Amino acid sequence: MWKKIFLIFFIIFIPAVSSSGCSSFNKDKPSGNKNIVIAVSVIGETHDWPVGVSWYAEEEVKDIAAENGWSYEFKVAADANEQSGQIINLINKKVSCIIMLPMDGASLKTAAMAVQDAGIPLVIFDREIPDFAPSATVKGDNAGIGIQTADIFNGMFPDGTKVLEVMGDTSTVPQQRTDGYDETIHDNFTKEQVGYTGWRRDDSRKLFEDWVDKHSQAEIDRVGAIFTHDDEIALGILDALDSYKADKNFPKTFDRLKAIAGSAGSQEMYRRIKSEEKYTIFSLTYSPKMVKKAIRVGESIIKGEEYEEMTIIPTEEVTKRNVDKYIDVNSPY
Structure with missing residues (x-):
């Protein structure tokens, strides 16, 4: 496996991006699609933004599982202790990949290291874990x-x-x-x-x-x-x-x-x-919709495809001049 750290500015509204440096994960894949489980761990309603994350994340992981004939796990935690317990449970179930929005990076470090020790790829979304290198990170700028x-x-x-x-x-x-x-x-x-x-x-x-x-x-x-x-x-x-x-x-x-x-x-x-x-x-x-990209990175890892180790999604300024472009009556957030 070869690796090259690559920083890509991915615009969330454009589904395709080009890259010149990426990684692949060599973990042995389950023999059949029915044995593949993609898992997502997010935080509960601490404020409104995670509500949007949860909505988009559940929608996306269901779509990916259906597209590939996989199973999925979707977990929502009220606090760091509950999330740590959920992560350990996912490890014991031998899921194929975990995408996690940590309640708090420092508090979830032990659980994240356990994922890594189990040989399960881990994609971190939004809140980074100090002094820890996951399989991939997706975050806003x-x-x-x-x-x-x-x-x-x-x-x-x-x-x-x-x-x-x-x-x-x-x-x-x-x-x-x-x-x-x-x-x-x-x-x-x-x-x-x-x-x-x-x-x-x-x-x-x-x-x-x-x-x-x-x-x-x-x-x-x-x-x-x-x-x-x-x-x-x-x-x-x-x-x-x-x-x-x-x-x-x-x-x-x-x-x-x-x-x-x-x-x-x-x-x-x-x-x-x-x-x-x-x-x-x-x-x-700083859209909660960014979590969809993180889950797609997890999909690429499971499939053995190339993926970016670090994805930073750029921010855009919303003012009275252009706000109509961003108003969406169907948005969950």
Whole structure:
């Protein structure tokens, strides 16, 4: 088996991509299609984005199993312990390949190593496992989200401004977004990290409201933009701003706040971008539909076909100018 690390920027809406470097997996395949089992492990409804992932993942693994005459396993875990147990169970069933969205990379490392020790190919989706090399990784361009957000802010605020950063969690995903932003933003900007939300809308709203309560009008007026790690986080902040606006007795204003950045691909966020009149709201795509690519990589591994070890799906900017292109009434997310 020969290997060459190859980074390919795969656009999710285009089914075919070309590559000049890939790998193949030499694990002995089961003798008949009925013995082949492709397995998918995803996380539960910690927030809305995994709901979309689960919907697309189940749809895709069913399609692949039907196309090839295989069996499939589809597992959804409420927490890291449950997911670890499910992975061990899949190992014991001797499945042919596992595609996993880890609840938390560090917490799932032992289970991932057990998959590897069992000789079962493992495709990691979205959240990477530290100091671990799976058969393949498929993820969105997290650094690109931070870079593009900073580029937009640089253009909007040539003299700089203060930015509030409202984060997702402590996994690799938000850290990469923060790093991309920090490397790109101009020196005349300042940034305050407000805290972690666990990707939850209500937690984001409370975090922002607590920040507002603790800061004076003069301090609020220094903030020109808010960089959030997810559309749900941005929507939580917008919920707070809407509530403040509706309360005629609320003493503080947000007249200097100009821009709010999100990411993911929430249809509610897209509708808000379309209707918003006061703030410049934009979102960088990070579609749950990317999981379909990860499962297709697993299919290629099972078939002994060449595959990319690292697939990074680029992000696209969604603004009032082009949002109609992204609104989809049939989207599960």
